Amino acid sequence: MDTFIACHECDVIHHIKTLPSKGTAHCIRCGAVLYKHKTNSLERTLAFTLAGLILFVLANSFPFLGLKIGAQVRETTLITGIHELYVQGMQIIAVLVLITTMLAPLLQMMCLVYVLLPLKFGRLPKMLPRVMRFLEHVLPWSMMEVFMIGILVSVVKLAGMAKIIPGISLYSFLALIFVLAAMIVSLDSHLIWQKWEKAS
Amino acid sequence: MNSGLITARSAGLISCQSCHLLCERGKRSADRICPRCGANLRERKPNSIVRTWALVLAAFIFYIPANVLPITTVISLGKAQSDTIMSGVIYFLHTGMWPIALVIFLASIFIPLMKLLVLIFLLISVQFRSRWRLRDRTRLYRITELVGRWSMLDVFVVAVLVALVRLGYLTTIEAGSGIIFFAAVVVITMIAAMTFDPRLIWDVLEKNDESPVC
Numbered sequence: 001m002d003t004f005i006a007c008h009e010c011d012v013i014h015h016i017k018t019l020p021s022k023g024t025a026h027c028i029r030c031g032a033v034l035y036k037h038k039t040n041s042l043e044r045t046l047a048f049t050l051a052g053l054i055l056f057v058l059a060n061s062f063p064f065l066g067l068k069i070g071a072q073v074r075e076t077t078l079i080t081g082i083h084e085l086y087v088q089g090m091q092i093i094a095v096l097v098l099i100t101t102m103l104a105p106l107l108q109m110m111c112l113v114y115v116l117l118p119l120k121f122g123r124l125p126k127m128l129p130r131v132m133r134f135l136e137h138v139l140p141w142s143m144m145e146v147f148m149i150g151i152l153v154s155v156v157k158l159a160g161m162a163k164i165i166p167g168i169s170l171y172s173f174l175a176l177i178f179v180l181a182a183m184i185v186s187l188d189s190h191l192i193w194q195k196w197e198k199a200s
Numbered sequence: 201m202n203s204g205l206i207t208a209r210s211a212g213l214i215s216c217q218s219c220h221l222l223c224e225r226g227k228r229s230a231d232r233i234c235p236r237c238g239a240n241l242r243e244r245k246p247n248s249i250v251r252t253w254a255l256v257l258a259a260f261i262f263y264i265p266a267n268v269l270p271i272t273t274v275i276s277l278g279k280a281q282s283d284t285i286m287s288g289v290i291y292f293l294h295t296g297m298w299p300i301a302l303v304i305f306l307a308s309i310f311i312p313l314m315k316l317l318v319l320i321f322l323l324i325s326v327q328f329r330s331r332w333r334l335r336d337r338t339r340l341y342r343i344t345e346l347v348g349r350w351s352m353l354d355v356f357v358v359a360v361l362v363a364l365v366r367l368g369y370l371t372t373i374e375a376g377s378g379i380i381f382f383a384a385v386v387v388i389t390m391i392a393a394m395t396f397d398p399r400l401i402w403d404v405l406e407k408n409d410e411s412p413v414c
């Protein structure tokens with residue numbers, strides 16, 4: 001049955017056809033996106049993932065914001081910020097921020113490296129099905145881009161109170177958001193499953 | 201409009217929710233495991249309607265303290281000023297930064313409320329086996345699922361403010377309990393949107409539709 005696909009939003013069965021370059025297959029009944037043609041999906045996704053991992057390390061090793069009040073300068077990295085929340089009795093929020101801005105994006109990139117790197121060199125990662133299923137559950141909770149807008153709003157809010165010094169990691173964050181978005185767009189899970197099926 | 205279209209269910213097939221492989225529906229429930237990825241095969245998300253209702257109601261209950269209780273308290277020179285989500289929006293309006301006021305209003309007040317109302321509308325219309333604008337209702341669901349994550353904005357704003365402006369200054373910012381309820385609303389509505397199965401909207405078109413509407 002691997003030449004057919006059922007729409008995940010209305011259950012209608014479609015015949016899978018080869019798409020032209022950059023083409024998208026929509027469900028004829030409800031209009032949902034069924035699958036897309038993606039050029040060099042494997043290589044592109046892998047490249048974006050590796051770039052993302054480097055930016056992730058950068059973003060977390062340097063302070064992302066500095067606050068200058070009078071002569072005092074305070075700098076905060078993401079992890080000390082989360083720790084600060086935890087200490088102040090906001091444990092739930094601290095855990096939520098930890099998951100959505102650090103754990104989920106990191107796990108998402110690590111899963112993809114685990115799956116894509118061996119596939120690129122013609123090998124088959126043993127735990128591929130389990131990792132791919134895990135990835136599906138992690139994806140919705142990675143919220144880097146929302147966090148970035150959150151930083152912007154807080155900067156505006158604090159602007160009257162203190163001088164804000166943007167840190168190195170703020171720029172890494174900004175780049176990371178675009179890299180992560182590009183990574184998700186270029187990812188073609190149908191292709192990965194096809195490779196897995198052929199090999200096993 | 202159903203002519204010529206076969207659904208997986210009517211063909212005795214199940215689409216794997218994880219890898220989208222079309223599988224034969226096994227007779228015993230033990231057979232219903234995707235041969236490709238090993239996920240459990242389910243024709244529809246289990247107890248979708250009941251679970252979504254429960255989550256939507258829970259979110260509605262949390263929505264009240266989330267908007268009434270303060271989300272931040274700014275203590276400056278011994279004076280304390282508490283802000284709720286709405287007063288934060290009004291603050292930005294008064295200082296003339298209406299684009300930011302609009303963003304916060306959309307993310308923190310409009311989107312969570314619309315999301316809950318849309319889910320309730322979808323749940324009720326499915327329960328009444330409505331055939332009204334199936335395609336548009338599916339689109340409504342798609343948008344709801346897509347924008348939900350942006351509600352997290354205010355949680356991040358409070359987190360950054362509290363982490364940055366800490367004790368020892370003339371001014372400190374403390375997080376209020378409202379933000380915990382608000383975070384709960386966002387997380388619960390996200391899970392509610394994931395639990396709802398849009399295929400239920402289309403099930404009324406099936407000829408011998410025996411889907412339990414409960």
